[in-house]
Amino acid sequence: MHGTILTLLKRYVQTQYDHSTWVKLVELAGLEEGNFSHKEVYPDEHLYALIGRAAEMTGIPAGELHEKFGEYLVPDLMYMYQKYLNPDWRTLDMLEHTENSLHNQVRREHIDNAPPVLQVTRLNANELLIDYVSARRMGGLAVGIVRGVATYYDEADRIDVLPTTSEDGERVQIHVRRN
Incomplete structure (x- = not known):
């Protein structure tokens, strides 16, 4: 970590x-x-x-604490990696590009660091599916970060975040939809 x-x-x-x-x-x-x-x-x-x-x-519960902490992390993470962010992005865009724009950079800068692998599938203009894959089993943290991203972009009231698998698994699916 x-x-x-x-x-x-x-x-x-x-x-x-x-x-x-x-x-x-x-x-x-x-x-x-x-x-x-x-x-x-x-x-x-x-x-x-x-x-x-x-x-x-x-x-x-630990899972709930992971989520709360994940939400808390977002402003600092966005500040730290702002040079990799497109200013025109909103919540779904940010989530869609996290793996290629942020996680790959973290892996390059910190060889010992291993952020989770995110496989994001854009289902349509208002919906995407995130496959979080990590032996760390911190899906709750990922769910919290997704909620925090929506808050960061002032879309928390319009973004539904629904884990579709157990949040403590090695592979967690998170369905994100703009309503």
Whole structure:
């Protein structure tokens, strides 16, 4: 897991709760350190442990926390990768081009990083199907990011996001439709 994601998780927890919650979460997750470098890649287990302990602490299911965190990530991700975005894109366009414009770039810039593979099929002008494929099994994060993209483009009230498979699988299908 890229350190940037873990750094943003820290900020998310501190924003939603407080710093002491983050410190306790790191301790409960069995991690030695709660500060992560955006230049490093960490074991995926760090994120699993942190989200798992957060679920225990809050009573919110881990999948739901993944979604909430995914939504939270979007403004920062859009800022970080803005040079790869077409200013004319809207939600469906952005999702359709994420694999080729963003994920490929992340793989080139950070050889140790492995964002999920997204196979996006445009069904028509108002609909697409995303096949999320990752051994990380973080489909909930992907669903949250899709919702966050719709919010970013101020289309959240017009975009329906429907996972059509279990969100904790290695392959997750997400149906996205503009209504």
